[in-house]
Amino acid sequence: MSPVRAELRKLLGLPTAWVGLVLGTLTAPVVLLLNAPYTRRAIAAGTLTDTSDLGLRDLGIGLIGPIVLGVIVVSSEYTSTGQDAPGARQLTATLAAVPDRLRLLVAKATALVLVVAAQAAVTTAATLTLTQVLYGEHAPAPAPARVVAAILYWTLTALLAYAIALISRNGIVPLTLLIINSSVVSVSYLLTKVTDLASYLPDIVGAQMFIGSADFPVEIAPVTAGLVMTAWVIALLVVGAVLFERRDV
Amino acid sequence: MxxxxxxxxxxxxxxxxxxxxxxxxxxxxxxxxxxxxxxxxxxxxxxxxxxxxxxxxxxxxxxxxxxxxxxxxxVGALLDGSGAHRARTARAHLRWVAASNGLPDSRADEVLEVVGLTGDARKRAGRFSLGMSRRLGLATALLGDPxxxxxxxxxxxxxxxxxxxxxxxxxxxxxxxxxxxxxxxxxxxxxxxxxxxxxxxxxxxxxxxxxxxxxxxxxxxxxxxxxxxxxxxxxxx
The missing domain is CATH 3.40.50.300 (P-loop containing nucleotide triphosphate hydrolases)
Structure with a gap:
């Protein structure tokens, strides 16, 4: 338990972690609010008839939170600790304290899951409550299973970011890759226009865990989507763990 | 040995x-x-x-x-630098290291005193001079009284x-x-x-x-x- 406690402290002691926590928690509700006038008009005009995804649909934009958290759990270990000693990194202190590398990775993943699951629960609750307030009877409350799936998707995305950061050993590559893909231009989504196989990329398949109708080229059942997403995460975590175990620090 | x-x-x-x-x-x-x-x-x-x-x-x-x-x-080890992330205060760094080995928070202030950094406990490691970083690194090494x-x-x-x-x-x-x-x-x-x-x-x-x-x-x-x-x-x- 001690390593998990230490990892929770380390994570929550980083200013960047709080950027991820605040951004991730607030973005989805804020976007929902900003979209409200447009959505209301669409409902009134009858152009938006399927309202079952209202609220849940906006959760995707908040993924920046779990992505940042997942990445910095690793990248903060590799950041140089000062100009005096360019090669010096926190990882030295970390491995001196917990030299069993697998145990360390499990502790890090556990701390990350605890923080992100809590964040996801708060954000999902806030977003869905806001949806009820804004749209009332137009927005039926989603089934509990979909809410749980949304929280699970956030957590799996954080672990995916964690695994990619473990492989790349820095923050820039995974942050650029994942944030651009989840907010600016979804390369995965563009790929689905080319091949149906792209529907099984983590961010496309993961969304189908809790978003029903939407415009996915290949419809995948929520449970199948969850299993595919989990498989991605496990595969990348295994690669990251093997590399971390073998590399010299 | x-x-x-x-x-x-x-x-x-x-x-x-x-x-x-x-x-x-x-x-x-x-x-x-x-x-x-x-x-x-x-x-x-x-x-x-x-x-x-x-x-x-x-x-x-x-x-x-x-x-x-x-x-x-x-074992207490001191390698290059202090091992503290530059955004962390000296005390916060020592506390997580202590926690990882089941040591109480109070050890952080004790070792800071040993190395003469008590007055800098709330300072961020990124603002430490080279000499202070070495002292913080040594403080980390001494946490478990090895x-x-x-x-x-x-x-x-x-x-x-x-x-x-x-x-x-x-x-x-x-x-x-x-x-x-x-x-x-x-x-x-x-x-x-x-x-x-x-x-x-x-x-x-x-x-x-x-x-x-x-x-x-x-x-x-x-x-x-x-x-x-x-x-x-x-x-x-």
Missing amino acids: ITIDRISKTKSRTQILHEVTFEARPGRVTGFLGPNGAGKTSTLRILLGLDRPQSGTALICGRRYQKLDRPLLT AVLVLDEPVNGLDPAGIRWMREFLRDSAAQGRTVLLSSHLMGELAETADDVIVIDKGRIVIQGGLADVIGDHRTLEDAFFELTATEAGGPW
Whole structure:
């Protein structure tokens, strides 16, 4: 338990972690609010008839939170600790304290899951409550299973970011890759226009865990989507763990 | 007790350590001496489980570092820098390290006092001077009150008062029965501090023994060092 406690402290002691926590928690509700006038008009005009995804649909934009958290759990270990000693990194202190590398990775993943699951629960609750307030009877409350799936998707995305950061050993590559893909231009989504196989990329398949109708080229059942997403995460975590175990620090 | 037994290491196809073998005993300060790039840090990193050797074993109290359950209670290590993320305060850094080995938060302030950083407890590590970083690194090493200290170039970046303080601290630690292994390229400094000396050059141990034995017929440790390493290099310096 001690390593998990230490990892929770380390994570929550980083200013960047709080950027991820605040951004991730607030973005989805804020976007929902900003979209409200447009959505209301669409409902009134009858152009938006399927309202079952209202609220849940906006959760995707908040993924920046779990992505940042997942990445910095690793990248903060590799950041140089000062100009005096360019090669010096926190990882030295970390491995001196917990030299069993697998145990360390499990502790890090556990701390990350605890923080992100809590964040996801708060954000999902806030977003869905806001949806009820804004749209009332137009927005039926989603089934509990979909809410749980949304929280699970956030957590799996954080672990995916964690695994990619473990492989790349820095923050820039995974942050650029994942944030651009989840907010600016979804390369995965563009790929689905080319091949149906792209529907099984983590961010496309993961969304189908809790978003029903939407415009996915290949419809995948929520449970199948969850299993595919989990498989991605496990595969990348295994690669990251093997590399971390073998590399010299 | 530290036992290094026939450690060899190859990095980018160059062999950087050749069957390095030595011991550091309790109650003594063991100086690990060699020019930059001789293999001192590589050896210490293998000892601490950070890097892996191609062959050989490095044991602390008879066990590999990776097999120690709460290692900070056995070994205190000081490598490059402080090991603290620059956004963290000195106290926050020490507290997470303490927590990882089941030590209470109160240890953080205790070790800060030992190294004279009490007034800087709330300062972020990124704003520390080189000397302060070394002190913070040493404070981290002392958290678990370990019986073994492994220090890489501990006086680097310290001012004269800091060097003197470190020397006395290391002597006291050995006097209390601790095993103290420190690397240095500063011969004068080691001659003041060490009981035993191990000289490494180009990844090979060239001599080891008590300080007086290593100096032998030479005037100083420095003379002995240049004689030994120049012989290895096959010519005068």
